[in-house]
Amino acid sequence: xxxxxALVLERLERLGLSPAQEEEIVSELASHLExxxxxxxxxGVDKSEAIERSLEQVASWPNLSRKIQRAKRKEEVMNYxxxxxxxxxxxxxxxxxxxxxxxxxxxxxxxxxxxxxGLPLSLYLLWLATLPxxxxxxxxxxxRQGGEQLSRIxxxxxxxxxxxxxxxxxxxYVAIRxxxxxxxxxxxxxxxxxxxxxxxxxxxxxALPFLGxxxxxxxxEVMNYxxxxxxxxxxxSLAAAMIVSTISxxxxxxxxxxxxxxxxxxxxxxxxxxxxxxxxxxAFLSRRAGGQRxxxxxxxxxxxxxxxxxxxxxxxxxQIVLAKPQGFNLIRGLFFGLVLPGVALxxxxxxxxxxxxxxxxRSVSS
Amino acid sequence: MKKxxxxxxxxxxxxxxxxxxxxxxxxxxxxxxxQIEERTEGALHFTLASLYPMLYDxxxxxxxxxxxxxxTAGRDRRYYFLTAAGKKQLEPLxxxxxxxxxxxxxxxxxxxx
Numbered sequence: 001x002x003x004x005x006a007l008v009l010e011r012l013e014r015l016g017l018s019p020a021q022e023e024e025i026v027s028e029l030a031s032h033l034e035x036x037x038x039x040x041x042x043x044g045v046d047k048s049e050a051i052e053r054s055l056e057q058v059a060s061w062p063n064l065s066r067k068i069q070r071a072k073r074k075e076e077v078m079n080y081x082x083x084x085x086x087x088x089x090x091x092x093x094x095x096x097x098x099x100x101x102x103x104x105x106x107x108x109x110x111x112x113x114x115x116x117x118g119l120p121l122s123l124y125l126l127w128l129a130t131l132p133x134x135x136x137x138x139x140x141x142x143x144r145q146g147g148e149q150l151s152r153i154x155x156x157x158x159x160x161x162x163x164x165x166x167x168x169x170x171x172x173y174v175a176i177r178x179x180x181x182x183x184x185x186x187x188x189x190x191x192x193x194x195x196x197x198x199x200x201x202x203x204x205x206x207a208l209p210f211l212g213x214x215x216x217x218x219x220x221e222v223m224n225y226x227x228x229x230x231x232x233x234x235x236x237s238l239a240a241a242m243i244v245s246t247i248s249x250x251x252x253x254x255x256x257x258x259x260x261x262x263x264x265x266x267x268x269x270x271x272x273x274x275x276x277x278x279x280x281x282x283a284f285l286s287r288r289a290g291g292q293r294x295x296x297x298x299x300x301x302x303x304x305x306x307x308x309x310x311x312x313x314x315x316x317x318x319q320i321v322l323a324k325p326q327g328f329n330l331i332r333g334l335f336f337g338l339v340l341p342g343v344a345l346x347x348x349x350x351x352x353x354x355x356x357x358x359x360x361x362r363s364v365s366s
Numbered sequence: 367m368k369k370x371x372x373x374x375x376x377x378x379x380x381x382x383x384x385x386x387x388x389x390x391x392x393x394x395x396x397x398x399x400x401q402i403e404e405r406t407e408g409a410l411h412f413t414l415a416s417l418y419p420m421l422y423d424x425x426x427x428x429x430x431x432x433x434x435x436x437x438t439a440g441r442d443r444r445y446y447f448l449t450a451a452g453k454k455q456l457e458p459l460x461x462x463x464x465x466x467x468x469x470x471x472x473x474x475x476x477x478x479x
Contacts, residue, residue, distance in 0.1 A: 025418075027444075028395060031395075031396070031442075031444075032399075033414065036396070057413045057414035057415060058414055060415070064414075064415045070423075071419045071423040072426065
């Protein structure tokens with residue numbers, strides 16, 4: 001007997017309904033096909049012919065998907081594009097802008113950039129590191145509404161898309177109206193880097209788990225193997241580390257610590273000591289999703305890996321564009337900013353690397 | 367003679383067929399399609415692709431209601447019931463169609479053709 005649910009799932013397109021509703025529809029259609037199949041079999045039709053005849057009930061699955069979608073959806077307040085692109089995009093942009101505003105308002109200008117053991121961690125960097133979460137929200141919203149992959153990407157990249165329009169306008173203005181001196185072009189380049197390129201990368205990174213997903217049906221594979229064992233646990237670990245960093249910074253910059261010169265220690269230790277828990281969260285989630293040891297380790301160390309990539313890139317920019325050799329500060333920064341946090345995260349992952357469970361075998365979806 | 371009706375009439379009459387059938391008893395999708403085909407001697411034929419969008423549409427309008435129940439074989443099926451709103455809708459629909467066929471009969475003598 002064929003797995004009719006799997007056959008329907010393969011063919012039916014995303015309906016943009018709740019997972020429970022989609023599950024119900026898939027079950028009902030599968031049940032109908034099964035009845036057709038059984039009827040054919042009782043008439044003496046052989047198995048493959050019976051399957052073929054049953055599937056002939058639907059001439060065009062995309063057409064059926066659209067008809068069901070139309071029939072099932074309630075009266076729409078918004079059209080498809082608004083639900084899958086404009087609204088998630090605007091939400092992402094509002095969250096990003098709101099978060100930046102909040103950071104600027106709550107952290108006095110004199111208090112930043114802060115020193116994380118020699119590594120300059122600016123307000124901008126904190127904002128940048130949080131963007132993946134907003135992009136994930138946006139892509140998830142778009143996906144839930146049945147958004148195509150392109151819509152999900154566009155909704156996630158809404159802010160840099162808007163900023164790129166602004167940047168292009170400024171570039172054209174400088175090229176036409178202003179005597180473009182090298183420093184102005186350098187500023188334009190840095191603006192594009194800070195407001196278009198880096199945010200795009202950060203946002204794309206956050207949206208990644210929601211881009212390659214086939215579909216979301218209760219009881220079926222919601223995400224692919226790599227997403228559920230690496231990207232999602234890793235992102236959660238990163239988000240946890242960023243939340244800890246924000247809290248420790250907020251606490252460390254209190255006047256009583258500033259007055260005693262303890263700010264750096266409070267900020268740094270307040271961030272470093274909970275990091276094993278962040279690593280543990282990532283490794284635990286990866287293990288629960290059936291991740292292999294390397295995936296669990298990578299998910300746990302994700303904040304450090306992200307920092308290596310980001311800080312490495314920024315260092316490169318500093319070296320090339322600003323031509324300021326880092327020397328000892330660089331080594332100190334790498335040790336306190338990457339090596340120690342990396343060790344802390346790794347310590348958190350250990351219980352989930354050693355403990356082997358049957359669930360750690362890679363699951364194969366049917 | 368079995369002859370499929372492929373016209374607007376068939377599409378338009380589908381609602382009436384489903385509602386009339388469900389007025390007698392609750393049925394699940396496959397049973398609905400089989401009974402319609404049998405009782406119309408094949409003149410009306412529902413495939414999965416034509417039946418379910420219509421059932422969902424009728425359900426959205428509140429004329430029928432689906433509910434999962436185990437059938438006699440013990441398998442879970444989504445049975446459709448006629449709601450009070452559906453019952454109210456059925457009689458005017460019957461009258462409309464009756465009026466339509468009488469008019470067509472007067473015009474072209476098609477009823478007993």
